[in-house]
Amino acid sequence: xxxxxxxxxxxxxxxxxxxxxxxxxxxxxxxxxxxxxxxxxxxxxxxxxxxxxxxxxxxxxxxxxxxxxxxxxxxxxxxxxxxxxxxxxxxxxxxxxxxxxxxxxxxxxxxxxxxxxxxxxxxxxxxxxxxxxxxxxxxxxxxxxxxxxxxxxxxxxxxxxxxxxxxxxxxxxxxxxxxxxxxxxxxxxxxxxxxxxxxxxxxxxxxxxxxxxxxxxxxxxxxxxxxxxxxxxxxxxxxxxxxxxxxxxxxxxxxxxxxxxxxxxx
Numbered sequence: 647x648x649x650x651x652x653x654x655x656x657x658x659x660x661x662x663x664x665x666x667x668x669x670x671x672x673x674x675x676x677x678x679x680x681x682x683x684x685x686x687x688x689x690x691x692x693x694x695x696x697x698x699x700x701x702x703x704x705x706x707x708x709x710x711x712x713x714x715x716x717x718x719x720x721x722x723x724x725x726x727x728x729x730x731x732x733x734x735x736x737x738x739x740x741x742x743x744x745x746x747x748x749x750x751x752x753x754x755x756x757x758x759x760x761x762x763x764x765x766x767x768x769x770x771x772x773x774x775x776x777x778x779x780x781x782x783x784x785x786x787x788x789x790x791x792x793x794x795x796x797x798x799x800x801x802x803x804x805x806x807x808x809x810x811x812x813x814x815x816x817x818x819x820x821x822x823x824x825x826x827x828x829x830x831x832x833x834x835x836x837x838x839x840x841x842x843x844x845x846x847x848x849x850x851x852x853x854x855x856x857x858x859x860x861x862x863x864x865x866x867x868x869x870x871x872x873x874x875x876x877x878x879x880x881x882x883x884x885x886x887x888x889x890x891x892x893x894x895x896x897x898x899x900x901x902x903x904x905x906x907x908x909x910x911x912x
Contacts, residue, residue: 671696678706682713739790748806796822815857833863
């Protein structure tokens with residue numbers, strides 16, 4: 647049952663620790679099963695920029711159930727239909743892109759939770775199979791809602807967004823934030839004003855009792871983000887990890903310079 651299982655991410659955060667999140671762009675249940683057993687604290691199925699959709703996510707979430715990683719998803723957009731369907735499928739957290747205002751955030755949060763704190767419609771289907779017949783009674787306290795902060799408008803409205811009740815936290819999209827400020831889209835940003843924003847956002851989130859998350863392009867940068875207070879950190883994606891490692895091996899075979907750059911987005 648869900649109340650017996652508890653959401654492992656919530657337990658990690660309540661202990662003041664950071665969670666490491668895997669990222670699935672490829673619509674494949676075998677890849678999902680493998681990632682679910684690697685030791686990631688959570689694994690996110692990406693429906694926004696990944697090749698996944700609702701149908702391919704079904705077998706992927708079933709495969710993740712064979713491992714220990716908490717299943718999450720990034721939806722294509724903050725709209726109630728796909729958010730509620732993915733929750734009914736059994737994911738325990740939603741990452742919503744392009745949350746730019748307090749109103750955006752209020753609507754997003756309302757889609758994630760049952761009344762009285764939200765407007766999620768009842769019909770958990772697979773979630774009830776996975777977590778027990780009492781899923782409804784325990785869902786609200788186990789579902790994670792992360793609003794993506796990835797534009798100048800969102801940064802300007804950060805205080806208002808962080809004031810939204812029941813929002814679990816925020817998740818920085820460094821690529822879109824970079825382009826919003828006229829910089830090339832990439833991960834592992836060290837240029838201002840984006841880097842200053844990143845440091846400011848994590849501090850404000852923690853001051854408001856919210857979780858701060860960020861997507862990263864390298865292990866070194868991810869560790870730096872944990873050091874400054876991020877408690878939810880993602881590393882690349884299945885596609886990026888596979889392609890960069892394969893490319894590195896191929897270059898070694900051909901005696902080509904193997905120095906590579908993982909900082910560019912997607």
